[in-house]
Amino acid sequence: MEDIKMGVFICHCGTNIGGFLDVPSLVEYAKTLPNVTFATDNLYSCSEVGLSLIKEKIEEHDLNRVIVASCTPRTHEPLFRSICQEAGLNPYLFEMVNIRDQCSWVHMKETEAATEKAKILIEMGVAKALLLQPLEKFQIDINPTALIIGGGIAGMTAALNLANQEFKVILIEKEPELGGLLRYLYKLYPTHDDASKVLEVRNLVENHQKIKVITSTEPVKIEGFIGNYKVSVKRRDGIYDIDTGIIIVATGAQVLKPEGLFGYNGSTIITQLELEQLLKENKINVKNIVMIQCVGARNEERRYCSNICCMTALKNAMLIKELKPDANISIIFRDIQTQGTTYEEYYRKAREKGITFIRYIPEKVPIVKESNIEVYNDYLNQDISIPYDMIVLSTPLIANPDSEDLAKMLKVPLEENHFFLEAHVKLRPVDFATDGIYVCGSAHWPADIPEAISQAYAAASRASTIISKDVLEVEGAIAEVDEDLCVGCGICIKICPYNAISMDDNGIAHVTEASCKGCGLCGATCPEKAITNHHFTTKQILAQILASGGK
Amino acid sequence: MSFEPNILGFLCNWCSYAGADLAGVSRVQYPPNIRVIRVMCSGRVDPVFVIEALATGLDGVIVMGCHLGDCHYIDGNYEEKMKLDLLSKALQLIGLSGRFRLEWVSASEGVRFGQVVSEFTKQIKNEGPSPFSGSKPNQKLKEDLEAIKRTLSDNRLRTLVGRERAITEFGNVYEEIIEFEEYEKIIDDALNSEFLRNKILIKLEKEPLSVKNLSKSLSIESSLILEHIVSLKARNLIDFNRIDGITPYYHALKEAL
Numbered sequence: 001m002e003d004i005k006m007g008v009f010i011c012h013c014g015t016n017i018g019g020f021l022d023v024p025s026l027v028e029y030a031k032t033l034p035n036v037t038f039a040t041d042n043l044y045s046c047s048e049v050g051l052s053l054i055k056e057k058i059e060e061h062d063l064n065r066v067i068v069a070s071c072t073p074r075t076h077e078p079l080f081r082s083i084c085q086e087a088g089l090n091p092y093l094f095e096m097v098n099i100r101d102q103c104s105w106v107h108m109k110e111t112e113a114a115t116e117k118a119k120i121l122i123e124m125g126v127a128k129a130l131l132l133q134p135l136e137k138f139q140i141d142i143n144p145t146a147l148i149i150g151g152g153i154a155g156m157t158a159a160l161n162l163a164n165q166e167f168k169v170i171l172i173e174k175e176p177e178l179g180g181l182l183r184y185l186y187k188l189y190p191t192h193d194d195a196s197k198v199l200e201v202r203n204l205v206e207n208h209q210k211i212k213v214i215t216s217t218e219p220v221k222i223e224g225f226i227g228n229y230k231v232s233v234k235r236r237d238g239i240y241d242i243d244t245g246i247i248i249v250a251t252g253a254q255v256l257k258p259e260g261l262f263g264y265n266g267s268t269i270i271t272q273l274e275l276e277q278l279l280k281e282n283k284i285n286v287k288n289i290v291m292i293q294c295v296g297a298r299n300e301e302r303r304y305c306s307n308i309c310c311m312t313a314l315k316n317a318m319l320i321k322e323l324k325p326d327a328n329i330s331i332i333f334r335d336i337q338t339q340g341t342t343y344e345e346y347y348r349k350a351r352e353k354g355i356t357f358i359r360y361i362p363e364k365v366p367i368v369k370e371s372n373i374e375v376y377n378d379y380l381n382q383d384i385s386i387p388y389d390m391i392v393l394s395t396p397l398i399a400n401p402d403s404e405d406l407a408k409m410l411k412v413p414l415e416e417n418h419f420f421l422e423a424h425v426k427l428r429p430v431d432f433a434t435d436g437i438y439v440c441g442s443a444h445w446p447a448d449i450p451e452a453i454s455q456a457y458a459a460a461s462r463a464s465t466i467i468s469k470d471v472l473e474v475e476g477a478i479a480e481v482d483e484d485l486c487v488g489c490g491i492c493i494k495i496c497p498y499n500a501i502s503m504d505d506n507g508i509a510h511v512t513e514a515s516c517k518g519c520g521l522c523g524a525t526c527p528e529k530a531i532t533n534h535h536f537t538t539k540q541i542l543a544q545i546l547a548s549g550g551k
Numbered sequence: 552m553s554f555e556p557n558i559l560g561f562l563c564n565w566c567s568y569a570g571a572d573l574a575g576v577s578r579v580q581y582p583p584n585i586r587v588i589r590v591m592c593s594g595r596v597d598p599v600f601v602i603e604a605l606a607t608g609l610d611g612v613i614v615m616g617c618h619l620g621d622c623h624y625i626d627g628n629y630e631e632k633m634k635l636d637l638l639s640k641a642l643q644l645i646g647l648s649g650r651f652r653l654e655w656v657s658a659s660e661g662v663r664f665g666q667v668v669s670e671f672t673k674q675i676k677n678e679g680p681s682p683f684s685g686s687k688p689n690q691k692l693k694e695d696l697e698a699i700k701r702t703l704s705d706n707r708l709r710t711l712v713g714r715e716r717a718i719t720e721f722g723n724v725y726e727e728i729i730e731f732e733e734y735e736k737i738i739d740d741a742l743n744s745e746f747l748r749n750k751i752l753i754k755l756e757k758e759p760l761s762v763k764n765l766s767k768s769l770s771i772e773s774s775l776i777l778e779h780i781v782s783l784k785a786r787n788l789i790d791f792n793r794i795d796g797i798t799p800y801y802h803a804l805k806e807a808l
Contacts, residue, residue, distance in 0.1 A: 072572045073589065074564065098587070101575030106665070107583040113555075117583045124586065423625065433625050477591075491713040497625035519624035520595025524634065525713045527706035536590055538597070545604045548586045549557040 011070030090134035135476035147244035152180020154441025155250030157456035226436030286389035306396030477535035485530030556610035565623035567615035573661030594627030608684035611675035759792035
């Protein structure tokens with residue numbers, strides 16, 4: 001058995017603790033606890049003096065467990081751990097007891113009761129410290145390469161950004177050429193820049209020394225973990241392996257073809273995307289144009305708003321007005337979504353130009369007749385009839401049908417409409433829960449060009465925090481499977497939020513150290529109790545429970 | 552002297568523990584009866600920990616985590632809720648559910664943390680001292696708690712609750728989604744039968760007994776006892792002891808703890 005020598009340092013924190021708790025009695029109490037060979041108080045444990053005292057006493061008394069009873073481990077544990085490490089002690093043999101934030105500060109008028117509580121908290125700390133085990137942080141090598149899947153505006157922007165930071169980038173695209181949906185657009189809102197001008201980024205990407213573009217290529221198998229992914233891709237002439245440190249998903253989306261909706265026929269009744277083509281070729285030669293919004297969107301089948309269609313319709317209407325000022329353009333909408341300073345201003349301008357806006361309600365959808373549309377105008381509260389020569393249907397962007405396969409390969413989630421789902425909508429908007437995989441552009445949600453570009457920058461920036469390192473240090477307090485106890489039920493594999501557990505060839509669960517975050521969910525769930533959550537082991541927690549004052 | 556309960560709190564590092572720290576920074580005052588064990592995620596709290604805490608004579612146990620949807624580990628607290636809902640049901644069977652609570656407290660809710668702890672302390676004061684503390688712990692209840700502990704330690708319930716979210720939200724291997732209510736019923740049935748089996752087993756660890764003996768001491772119909780005796784025997788947990796006249800007696804294969 002290891003000979004445990006514990007040192008307990010009790011902090012006054014000036015008067016923050018010392019003013020409300022009887023610190024000397026805590027020191028005396030600590031000395032009575034098992035294996036405590038040294039205990040003292042400190043005016044400020046985190047001060048230069050306080051820290052050197054801890055270091056000195058570790059060496060002097062050959063301490064192999066250290067407890068500091070002071071403030072909160074959420075702020076000060078790293079500092080005390082590092083001083084232990086400096087004194088040659090494994091940092092995981094340190095335990096912190098919170099007698100300030102959760103004791104002296106919250107029981108300011110009850111010195112006696114609060115001091116008793118602090119004694120129990122220290123006893124719990126000692127009970128845990130007795131069972132602490134040294135742990136090592138894992139080091140994993142990082143391959144400083146980025147693989148970007150999808151060569152639309154988002155993927156190209158991310159590629160260029162990373163390549164300009166001198167990282168090696170591999171950009172794969174399933175189509176024979178780069179550009180994505182941008183290739184089919186005419187001009188972009190709100191500036192009316194030519195899409196072809198923005199598309200020029202393609203030349204930069206294709207000619208960049210650090211970027212390798214591989215077209216007509218799709219991933220078929222993805223293995224590995226952060227820093228060390230292996231992606232097998234299929235090309236016309238066979239399967240190739242790509243080694244990469246991170247992966248950015250920029251697979252975009254596609255435009256819904258409104259087959260069977262509002263008499264769609266591809267000639268007089270077309271989509272906005274098809275209208276872009278006509279504009280490009282300057283082939284608009286009709287007078288009465290009606291646009292219908294939310295076609296195939298915000299309904300039972302697709303509940304979401306596709307984000308880009310209102311602005312797209314406004315823009316195309318404005319462009320037609322520029323080309324043909326006498327054109328009559330009506331936009332039949334449900335709710336116009338033009339948020340922000342510039343877009344709302346754009347909407348105002350469209351109204352000034354004489355574009356008519358007619359609100360319909362989903363209970364009374366417009367009816368397309370041979371030369372006119374009958375629609376219930378919600379504002380006028382009456383049915384009206386609008387003559388048309390051409391109808392343009394604003395259809396949503398929908399997820400690529402192959403998203404599901406890619407999500408399975410990457411082991412990342414999709415949301416209900418099959419777009420990729422980020423780890424946290426506010427805190428980690430371009431990350432996946434699985435480390436080293438990021439998302440940007442319309443693969444994530446229908447995005448317009450500025451949004452796709454911002455997200456691409458975000459994803460590239462997140463990715464560069466990983467591939468700029470040679471090695472990545474990962475937490476030592478992680479999960480470990482006892483192979484003798486594991487029955488291979490696979491429950492831990494399903495519940496692990498980070499896909500850090502997989503089944504090995506013998507049907508035994510195995511934790512990928514690099515991916516585990518040490519949350520402990522698997523250990524609390526495992527039916528066979530075969531998983532140890534290091535630093536928060538069942539034994540350690542039970543010891544704390546026993547010491548916590550039940551009699 | 553008034554009764555001052557001993558209360559244990561399991562707090563997740565990222566939300567509730569931070570909320571507790573904020574209560575301190577804001578000098579929110581609350582009763583000193585609570586002692587805290589910090590875990591990284593509320594999802595680490597095995598229901599068995601709560602039972603162990605109650606068994607040692609702690610008067611109340613509270614588990615706190617991030618609000619649903621805000622878990623630092625994505626959805627650890629959803630999984631935890633499944634487990635602790637089961638724990639609540641189990642504690643209800645033996646009348647101890649009032650000594651346990653699950654709460655979501657965020658890192659910004661320092662004031663609320665103080666309120667929750669104050670309320671819970673009051674609740675436990677009303678519950679009175681733990682039936683397992685003092686010089687005369689309640690032995691019958693202690694046996695029942697042991698049966699609950701084994702029920703939640705054994706793999707049947709753990710497997711069911713471990714798969715609950717996967718099966719009720721994403722479907723089983725055949726991609727069939729079982730309705731949550733239907734699944735809960737399966738869990739309830741398993742809980743009731745495992746609890747009874749463990750109660751029988753604990754009795755049989757102490758002395759060999761007949762079905763009739765068991766039926767009397769547990770106040771359960773003998774036909775139901777016999778059903779469980781058969782299944783315990785099939786699992787190799789009990790065996791024939793002797794035949795007394797025409798009455799068979801059984802004993803546990805494992806010694807009493």
